[in-house]
Amino acid sequence: MERVDLDLSREVRALGAGDLDACYSCGVCSAVCPLSKDEISFPRRMIRYTMLGLEARILASPEPWLCYYCGECSATCPREADPGGLMMALRRFAIRRYSVGRVADFFYSAFASGIAWVALTAIAIALILVFREPDANREQVEFLSFISLENIHVAGVAIVAFIGAAFLANMWIMYRAMKRGGRGAAFSIDNLRKTTRGAAREIVLQKRFGECEDDRFRRWAHILVSWGFMGMFLATCIIAAVDFEWIPLPRWVSLVIGSVSGAATLVGLGYYVRLRFDRTSPYAKRSHPSDWVFLALLALSVTSGYVMLAFRFLDMPAAAYWAFAVHLVAVFDLLMSVPFTKFAHVIYRPAALWLAGVK
Ligand code: SF4
Ligand code: SF4
Structure with missing residues (x-):
């Protein structure tokens, strides 16, 4: 029953x-x-x-x-x-x-979410204090003299492993819930091919967004944020691969990809923030506090990235390292909360499209 x-x-x-x-x-x-x-x-x-x-x-x-x-x-x-x-x-x-483990409950109640964000930020600051190099280059900006490449690499691998494991566990719970309700697509190679193709098309073009008639720019703002975020992730992977000499690319390639992607993300974010502030659209009438935290963290991650590059351009090492530290904290908070907050829809939505058997 x-x-x-x-x-x-x-x-x-x-x-x-x-x-x-x-x-x-x-x-x-x-x-x-x-x-x-x-x-x-x-x-x-x-x-x-x-x-x-x-x-x-x-x-x-x-x-x-x-x-x-x-x-x-x-x-x-x-x-x-x-x-x-x-x-x-x-x-x-x-x-x-x-x-x-119902971890996401921590991010959706006023009191617990405050504790969760403070705890995440405290962990990030503690990690920076423990792993920063004592002899950062004070003559010129050299970010890897502030935190070594090896430490960034270890932290990156640990964070990706955590996100991957959390998402796998979450996806398993989602899959079982859908199967129990008889809503998942029946498994067959043909179904797999069809639903994967449909989900991929939807993720790339987000065509269903265009079916919403009130505000077509929302589709483009969403595409800018999604692709901008993926571009920044790609730029981070490229710079790591270049630093480790895994791929022979000049560093400016990742700089260009990261800068363009960051700008795209900020344009999309700006649109969403304006929408939520003026509250005229039904979409923005009932913003949940978690929506604001997500927007703020994403904006802080991008802008702090630009600020640290600006300080490097201005040849101001101390300011650049502070901006770098803020950037690392914002990115840490954002990434560690991905499987448990609004950001999780980047996985759940394609999974739902796939499990539902997209036509
Ligand atoms: S907001 Fe309402 S009208 Fe628009 S897609 Fe969702 S259910 Fe449909
Ligand atoms: S009253 Fe109920 S069924 Fe009618 S439009 Fe509103 S939500 Fe939909």
Whole structure:
């Protein structure tokens, strides 16, 4: 017999959903949703599951990951129940439930998240204090004289291993939840090929975003942030490979890729920050504190990267090393929280597309 969680709608509301009790099932939201198809009724099915407290069915559903939060359903809902806001809240709910050991709970409650961010930052600062070189070059900026290449390499490998292990565990929980609900695509080579192709196309072009009619620039802002982040990651990998002499590339290659990607990320981020500040779009009406932390950390990671390069250009070693330390702390906080915060959708969304059997 299916378990009913009577507290579910209260928990989802605390995660940013609107007043679901106002919904009288008129179906307008499903009629206007550009993603609503016969077999997937956006977003009414999720409203029903939430009101009935059917946690297992929510966790077995790909819908919260497929919704692009265009807000059309919320804008047209005659009862102002904000069904689009519910989809975002259900994402946060799923991130909490899919996370191994429920670690994500720490990032989604006001008090615990404060402790989690302070703890992560303290760990990052402690690591820098332990691993920084005592004789950093004071004559000219040389970042690897502040923290050695070997230490950065060890830290990088450890962080990537942690993220990979956490995501594997989280994905396993998600997979089991979807399978239990009978929502995953049946496994066959043909299905695998078809769904992988569909998911890859969607990740690269994010075409479904374009189906949201209210604001087409949001698709491009999302593409800028996603591709910008991947570009910065690529630039970091290239610079490490160059420093270790694994690949014979000039350093400016990674500098150009990193700078262009960082600029793209900032443009996309700027758009999202403006949207959340002016709160006119349904998308930005109910920002959760975790959304702001994510935006702030990403912005700090990028800008501190530019600042440290600027200080190097100005030949100011002490300022450059401070900026480098801030950059490392911001990147550490951002990366370590990836599997447990909003950023996790970079994995869950493609996985949901894949498990749901994209057409
Ligand atoms: S959320 Fe609003 S539009 Fe959707 S079924 Fe309920 S009342 Fe109607
Ligand atoms: S926010 Fe947009 S995509 Fe999501 S359920 Fe509402 S109308 Fe559909």
